[in-house]
Amino acid sequence: MPSPYRAVFASPGTLGFSAAGFVGRMPLSMMGIGIMTMISELTGRYGLAGTLTATLALSAAVLGPQVSRLVDRYGQRRVLRPATLLALAAVTGLLVCAERGAPDWTLFAFAAAAGCVPSVGAMTRARWAAIYQGRPRELHTAYSVESVVDEVCFIFGPIISIGLSTMWFPAAGPVLACAFLLVGVWWLTAQRATEPVPHPADRHSGGSALRSPGLQVLVVAFVATGAIFGAVDVVTVAFAEELGSKSSASWVLAVYALGSCLAGAVFGLLHLKGEPSRRWVAGVCAMAVSMIPLQLAGSLPFLAAALFLAGLAIAPTMVTTMALVEAHVPRSKLTEGMSWTGTGLAVGIALGSSGAGWFVDAHGAAAAYAVPGLSGAFAVVVAFLGYRRLRRPVPTREVQRERNSGRSEDRTEHVA
16 A cells, blocks of 8 residues: 555554445445336336436435534434434335335335435545544545545445346345445444544534535535436446346446546545645546547447546545535534535436436437536536635634634643
């Protein structure tokens, strides 16, 4: 392991919570695509499959930040365990109804209830931020580690989920995703030494983290980015099925994630100077441009090569996003702020997967790659319009006040 990565894992407990976060994040790449594959296997209706996946993502977008806000106030262990049990109960209901051919409304009801699933990635990133507070180089590498973990999940998650659902039984992928979530959350919350200190209500300045203008830009841009991801997933599965090899969609999507994983690993070794906001805008533009070759896809090998190149822009953009969130969001609301970016992605995935599903049904898979192309163009527009807000972190005084307060508390505890 390169020395920057050895350095960030030198702090006690970091390897443990990072490993638990990896397990707990596997459902991020398995649940949506697994439910979509299950519904398409059982009914053959891509429109229903995409809309159901969109419902799950939208529900997570609404409920996820509220769960994270409770985490900021009461701690990870007290909030994540009951939230996870509620989410798993709802997913179980969804799977049972789908297998028994229940009316569509029951599927949507359970999908909406499953949205209280915790954002495990936000929880692990909050732990890194607490450990390396005020040390931007270490945080850059740590966030790169998290990005690599995300992409490793997206490399293996779709392969496992689609493979199990197509070769074993339709609900196999979502069932295994539930098991990963349960084990990961319990393992993570059992590690109390690295859990960030809660910030009770009397220490909050009031209002949501989303009041930050900079965070608003990031969230809206992530809606467009999520639409890219959701549309690419749905269209790729349909494209592979049209070519007579539906199960091949898993390795094609894995190549997409592999490109991002490699880029994230290299990005973590770099200590770049200059404004993060400029790097972020450049990353968004790169993601948008990388959607152009997909419009020409005529075979799975060509599509895999195009998606690998497209993946190279993802992880560096995500790493830079987390640095910008930390700069624009008060410490007492950091978990919530990171969850809001996940909410943007979830909303985008919902819109992208739903729109792409209906586009596939109406015009075919190859034409549906226009959906991620248009989403990329929208992301570029948002990035340029919001660039000024990202250059000026609005809550600087509040962030500094909380950091100074944290240092004072640390010194008091040390003396005690």
